[in-house]
Amino acid sequence: MGLRLWEKYLLLGALAILGIMGVSFVVMNDYEPKAINGESESAKLSRDIVARKAFIDHEIGFNSSLYGNADISKRDHVKDMMKFAWDGYKKYAWGANELRPISKMGHSASIFGSGKTGASIIDAIDTLYIMGLKNEYNDAKRFIETELNMKSIRGDLSVFETNIRFVGGLLSIHALTGEIVFLQKAQEIADLLLPAFDTPTGIPLALVNVKTGKANNWAWASGGCSILSEFGSLELEFNYLSNLTHNSTYSNKIAKIRETISQIPKPDGLYSNYLNPRTGKWCSKHVSIGALGDSFYEYLLKQYLISGKKDLDAKKLYDDAIEAIENHLLYKSAKNNLWYFAELKGARVEHKMDHLACFISGLFALQSSNEPTQxxxxxxxxxxxxxxDTCHESYARTETQIGPESFRFTQDAEAISLRETEKYYILRPEVVEGWFYLWRVTKDEKYRDWCWNFVQAMDKYCKVEAGYSGIRNVYRINGDYDDVQQSFLLAETFKYLYLIFSDDAVLPFDQWVFNTEAHPLPVAKNV
Structure with a gap:
């Protein structure tokens, strides 16, 4: 049912006033679907009006200069980058997980089995919506409505990657628009992951075969163990899904994981990156806030925040874990006093930090603004x-001004890669993610400046004819590309860059929490 002409003008006028007053963007916390498999006419009308209002909000706010501290020209440049990357994907790889922008063909990583699953579409749709790219959003929505069918794929699904990209992406765009189809698809995909949780401890396995329902762990993981960052990065999405559907199946899975990790002894307070899902015992001792560990810590803090600060157990687990990490792995370099988190392998400290680990600066910034004492x-x-600052140094010390996958600290070298296998960049977001959070918290212009320098470096060294590609060696200007446009470029890197040049009223931290794939989910109300 459409709005009458006078109603449209009234709505536009009211929203214009709200936009001028700086009202926050698309707060969907009030929306709760009455039924997942259908809706009444009144519910449908309400949803349609909300979606319509949201698009009008884009025209009033996102695409104008009404928001006070937005840098419009830089924000719009990032929007153009997103559209360029999306157009290349749509033209050459539609329905594939990712684009090969040099070969101009689809790329499908093994983490999503084999099939037309469109990871880039699901990862990108909330970014498209936030940027006000309406036609592109509608194309993505049509794919999800008519073509997305994870039940038909062959091979194994990564539980972690499917959750953060697909379930998280769909829940996020549902929260932003109220469109019920996104919730339906999120639940359908989450249900496919449930066999992974059938272990004695409730700690899920890494992979699920959709056709057989059989779950297993990565063959390369220590002793067939589950990975901390993977089983620790499910609760934002699963708890929110239970809240929306009034189905406790998903939150019960999370509660069991929480129970297990709470009871396990933790030598020196540290969490190893590997846990045996059958015995509940740690496997080889490897502690890191980078690869294999990172988002476990992130989700403890964010679960506390998304609960409206009611989940005090999550905050206690987080505080204790971070205290142990600080006590045992925080170092300062000898020459330039650069702070960094090392890794622990057995009894040996490895003075290496991953690009992935740079997310922790953003997490600490978010934490600082939510702590009770000065x-x-x-x-x-x-x-x-x-x-x-350290992560910025890893960028500043390369020829491309783009940071490597990992960087090390020795007596002679600081914040640089020393191994050929660590010198690549695959369009990762974690460094700019940290700068984005710090901009929001401190308003120090250097974080915007650093992001803009990175934007220019990306355009110079990663942009190719049909999109953006990773590069194999950030220390050489030679155009040696990896020919993959990762889906998280669209979900995370461009979203964080767009938001740092937008006003804080766009997805404010007191109303939204970003999952580890940068998909925003609404904070629970304090009643």
């Missing part, structure tokens, strides 16, 4: 700033 606010803000 002492703790100052402490974690200092940590955030120092780690962000």
């Amino acid at each position: 002492e703790r606010k100052d402490h974690f803000l200092e940590l955030a700033i120092k780690i962000a």
Whole structure:
């Protein structure tokens, strides 16, 4: 049912006033579907009006200069980058997981089995919506409505990657628009992951075969163990899904994981990156806030925040884990006093930091703005700033001004890669993610400047004819591309860059929490 002409003008006028007053963007916390498999006419009308209002909000706010501290020209440049990358994907790889922008063909990583699953579409749709790219959003929505069918794929699904990209992406765009189809698809995909949780401890396995329902762990993982970052990065999405559907199946799975990790002894307070899902015992001792560990810590803090700060158990687990990490793995380099988190392998400290680990500066910035005492606010803000500075150095010390996959610290070298296998860049977001959070918290212009320098470097060294490609060696200007446009470029890197040049009223931190794939989910109301 459409709006009458006078109603449209009234709505436009009211929204224009709200936009001028700086009203926050698309707050969908009030939306709760009455039924997942259908809706009444009144519910449908309400949903349609909300979606219509959201698009009008884009025209009033996102695409104008009404928001006070937005940098419009830089924000719109990032929007153009997103559209360019999307257009290349649509033209040459539609329905494939990712684009090969040099070969101009689809690329399908093994983490999503074999089939037309369109990871780039699901990862990108909330970014398209936030940027006001309406036609592109509608194309993505049509694919999800008519073509997305994860039940038909062959091979194994990564539980972690499917959750953060597909379930998280669909829940996020549902939260932003109220469109019921996105919730339906999210639940359908989450259901496919449930066999992974059938273990004695409730710690899920890494892979699920959709056709057989059989689950297993990665063959390369230590002793067939589950990975900390993977089983620790499910609760934002699964708890939210239970809240929306009034089905506790998903939150019960998370509760069992929480129970297990709470009871396991933790030597020196540290979490190993590997846990045996059958015995509940740690496997080989490897502790890192980078690969294999990172988002476990992220989700503990964010679960506390998304609960409206009611999940005090999550905050306690987080505080204890971070205290142990600080005590055992925080170092400062000898020459330039660069702060960094090392890794622990057995009894050996490896003075290496991953690009992935740079997310922690953003997490500490977010934490600092939510701590109860000034002492703790100052402490974690200092940590955030120092780690962000180090990650910036890893960028500044390369020929391309883009940071490597990992960088090391020795007596002779600081914040640079020393191994050929660590010198690549695959369009990752974690460094700019940290700068984005610090911009929101500190308003220090250097974080916008650093992001703009990165935008220019991407355009110079990663942009190719049909999209953006990773590069194999950030220390050489030679055009040696990996020919993959990762889906997280569309979900994360461009979203964080767009948001740092937007006003804070766009997805404010007190109303939204970003999952580890940068898909925003609404904070629970305090009643």
